[in-house]
Amino acid sequence: MNQNLFSFAWRETVRSAYWGKSIATNIGLGFLALYLSANFLFLGFFIPEILIKKYPDIDPVSKFNSILLAYFVIDMITRQLMQKLPTISFKPFLILNIRRRKIANYLMLRSVFNFFNVLPFFLLIPVLFKLVSPAHSGLSTLSWFLAVTILIFSNHFLAIYLKWRFNEAEYGFFILLAAFASLFAVNYFGWIDFSGLLGKLLDLVLVNPALIFPLLILPLLFYWMNIQFLIGRMFLNLVSGKQKVEKVSDYSWLNKLGDTGKFIALELRLIWRNKRPRSVAMMTVIMLGYGFLVYRTDTVHETPEFIFILGGIILVGMFSISYGQFFPAWHSNYFSMLMCQRLKMKQFLQSFYMLITVVSVSCYLITLPYALIHTKIIYTHLALLLYNQGINIPVIFWIGLYSKKRLDLSQSSVMNYQGMGASQWLAGLPLLLGPILFFYLFKYTFGTVGGYAGLGVLGLAGILLHSVIIDYFAKLYLKQKHQLIQNYKNS
Numbered sequence: 001m002n003q004n005l006f007s008f009a010w011r012e013t014v015r016s017a018y019w020g021k022s023i024a025t026n027i028g029l030g031f032l033a034l035y036l037s038a039n040f041l042f043l044g045f046f047i048p049e050i051l052i053k054k055y056p057d058i059d060p061v062s063k064f065n066s067i068l069l070a071y072f073v074i075d076m077i078t079r080q081l082m083q084k085l086p087t088i089s090f091k092p093f094l095i096l097n098i099r100r101r102k103i104a105n106y107l108m109l110r111s112v113f114n115f116f117n118v119l120p121f122f123l124l125i126p127v128l129f130k131l132v133s134p135a136h137s138g139l140s141t142l143s144w145f146l147a148v149t150i151l152i153f154s155n156h157f158l159a160i161y162l163k164w165r166f167n168e169a170e171y172g173f174f175i176l177l178a179a180f181a182s183l184f185a186v187n188y189f190g191w192i193d194f195s196g197l198l199g200k201l202l203d204l205v206l207v208n209p210a211l212i213f214p215l216l217i218l219p220l221l222f223y224w225m226n227i228q229f230l231i232g233r234m235f236l237n238l239v240s241g242k243q244k245v246e247k248v249s250d251y252s253w254l255n256k257l258g259d260t261g262k263f264i265a266l267e268l269r270l271i272w273r274n275k276r277p278r279s280v281a282m283m284t285v286i287m288l289g290y291g292f293l294v295y296r297t298d299t300v301h302e303t304p305e306f307i308f309i310l311g312g313i314i315l316v317g318m319f320s321i322s323y324g325q326f327f328p329a330w331h332s333n334y335f336s337m338l339m340c341q342r343l344k345m346k347q348f349l350q351s352f353y354m355l356i357t358v359v360s361v362s363c364y365l366i367t368l369p370y371a372l373i374h375t376k377i378i379y380t381h382l383a384l385l386l387y388n389q390g391i392n393i394p395v396i397f398w399i400g401l402y403s404k405k406r407l408d409l410s411q412s413s414v415m416n417y418q419g420m421g422a423s424q425w426l427a428g429l430p431l432l433l434g435p436i437l438f439f440y441l442f443k444y445t446f447g448t449v450g451g452y453a454g455l456g457v458l459g460l461a462g463i464l465l466h467s468v469i470i471d472y473f474a475k476l477y478l479k480q481k482h483q484l485i486q487n488y489k490n491s
Helices: 003-012 019-020 022-056 060-082 100-111 115-135 139-170 170-190 194-207 209-215 217-231 252-257 261-272 275-294 305-326 329-339 345-366 366-374 377-400 422-464 466-490
Strands: none
Touching: 003 305, 022 060, 022 115, 022 170, 022 194, 022 422, 060 115, 060 170, 060 194, 100 139, 115 139, 139 170, 139 194, 139 217, 170 194, 170 275, 170 422, 194 209, 194 345, 209 217, 209 275, 217 366, 261 275, 305 345, 305 422, 329 466, 345 366, 345 377, 345 466, 366 377, 377 422, 377 466, 422 466
C-alpha cells in the first residue's frame, strides 16, 4: 500500500501545473543543497583541529557535544522556515478501504526522506572518524553516533509537529523564536547551562552505551504525536469547532486626512485582516531586536561601518523593504475593481508613502536605545531613515511597475515564494546594497562622517521632492494599470 501511495504522490507532483514552473527553482535549490553539503563536509574535516587549537585544556569530544545544542536550535528554526510538510490529497482515499492510520504513517515515512536529515551526516561522519573514534572504543563510538542520529530524527519529527500546529496558530513561529531567544539569554548569562547539559548527556552515552535506549523514547513520542494529529484531522466533512470571530477595527479617524486617509485605512485593514501582510508586520517587530546581534561593544576590534549601515537599514527600513517589495501586488485580488473606482492614482501612492513614513519613523524612535551601545547609532539611523524615505520608496514604486504575480494573502509570509517574481527577487539588491554603495562612495570623498551626511542629504533631497516623484509615478502607474490587471489575472 505504501508503494502505491508513493506512486500516487509522484504522479500528483509531476502532473501538477506548478511542476513545470518550479523546475528552475528546484535546480537552484539543488545547487544550494550541493553547496551546503560541501561546506558541512569541509567543516567536518577541520572541526577536530579547530577544537584542539582553540580549547587545548578541554576534551574536544565533550566540547563538540556541547556545541551540538546550538546546531539543533538552528536546525529547528531552519526546518520551520524551509522544510515542507509531507502532504497528499487524502480525501479520495477516505472513501476507499484504507485506514487513516495507514495514510498518516505513509506521510511520516515520506517525511524521513528529507535533505535536512541527510545534511548533518556530512559533518558527523568525518568527526566520527577523526575525533571520536581515536579517543573511544568501537562500541562507545557507535553508541555516540546512534545517539546523535536519534536526536536528529527527534528534531525532525518535533519540527513537523510544531509546523502542523503553527499552521493553525498564526503566531506560533514567532512564539518559538521568542522562546529560543529566552533560552539563549538564560544560557548566555549562565543561569542554566543548557549546552553543557546536552554535552554531559552525550558524554554519558560514550561511557554507558545502554543510554541510547531511553533516548529512543523521544523520536517515538514525537512520531506518535504527529500520527495522532493527522488522524484527528482526516475527515471529509472536517469543520473547525471554533469559528474565528473577525474583529472590525475603526479607522474613521483617518477620514480627517481626506481620500488619502481612506487609502491608508484600506492598507491597515489589509494588514490586520490577512495572514501574509500581518506576518510581515509581525516579523518587522521581531527584527527590532536584530541590533542585539550586530551592535556589540568590543574594546579590541572597532565595529566596521558596514555593520552600522546594514543594521540601520534593517532596523529602520525593514517594513518598507519587506512590505514594499510586493507593492501593489497586495491589492492584486481586487486590483481591477480598485482601478474602476473614482480614485486618483496619486492618492493611492501617497497613502502608501505616508504609511511607510509613519512606520519607519516609529522604528527609528524605538531603536534609539541602541545608542547606549554605540552613540553614533543616533545619527547613523537618522541618515538611513532619511535615505529610506527619500530613495528607497521611489525605488519601490519603480519596482512595482513590473509586478506580475498575484498574492495569496491567506498564507504566511515565512519562506513563502508564492507571488515571487523576478522583480521581487531583485528588489532587495538596490534596497539593501544601495545605501552601502553610496556610503562608501561618499566616505572615500568626504570621510566617514561625510559618508553618513551624504546618505542623509541624498535622502533629504528625495523627501523634499516627494510630491514631484509621486506625481511622476502616478502617471506611469496610470499607463501601466491595464498591464498590471492582466498580469494579476493570468498569474
